[in-house]
Amino acid sequence: MFTIDHISKSYPKGGLFSKERKRVLTDISFDWGPGECLGIIGESGSGKSTLGRLLLGIEKPDHGSIIWEGKRIDHRRTRFGNISAVFQDYTSSINPFYTVEKALLEPLKLQNNNRDSYGKLDRLLTQVGLDASYRQKFPHELSGGEAQRVCIARAISTEPRCLLLDEAVSSLDGSVQMQILDLLKQLRTIYNMGYIFITHDIQAAAYLCDRVMMMRNGQIEEIVQIEQLKDVQSPYARKLLQMIIT
């Protein structure tokens, strides 16, 4: 469904007008299938978030293609209703002047779903473990876990087939992280959707994902099924794995 074919990405080095470029992603190819949860893990700076932005069509690769069911992902029409995202920084993901209700209605209105929007709000809030009393709250009145639940509710409101989560649980403390991971497991079944789960936390990836792709210096080091995680080959992948075992 999602085909990533030999993509590379570089950025200007030392300022916007510099001719020198820094290669951030090199020759990345992989497929993502419907309903799959693919983890993308790697050290800081390995290019995970850059890859995430390319998958969302926010930025374009220098070379290669990213195709969703035969169509280019950087076309807005391809993305809408198919892929949405939740980022690490839940505090700035919601407009501080919007109530939870307004933040959730925004994507529904874009989808021309006005008729059912209000009815859908309470269902969405319940599904993410909140309730109707949250409708009139502003972001500053929410805990980190609650704010991230609102971001997840907003991202799933258009019922996308793929949800990209970029370090979406990383800033939450341990028990809240676990609650959100369990919530994501439940939502995946309810909505029959798949995830692309970007994280530096291999433990969280192992808990949620079917397959993990390990990245290093902008390249794919290895892709393995979760049940074969202990059989990873490359020394880097083994080093990442050590973090689970110890």
Ligand SMILES: Nc1ncnc2c1ncn2[C@@H]1O[C@H](COP(=O)(O)OP(=O)(O)OP(=O)(O)O)[C@@H](O)[C@H]1O
């Ligand atoms: N817009 C940009 N302009 C210039 N360099 C960038 C830009 N975005 C990312 N980079 C560089 O690309 C490299 C990869 O960054 P990226 O954020 O994709 O890594 P990451 O694996 O997600 O790291 P982290 O886990 O710390 O978020 C870094 O060296 C970063 O400085």
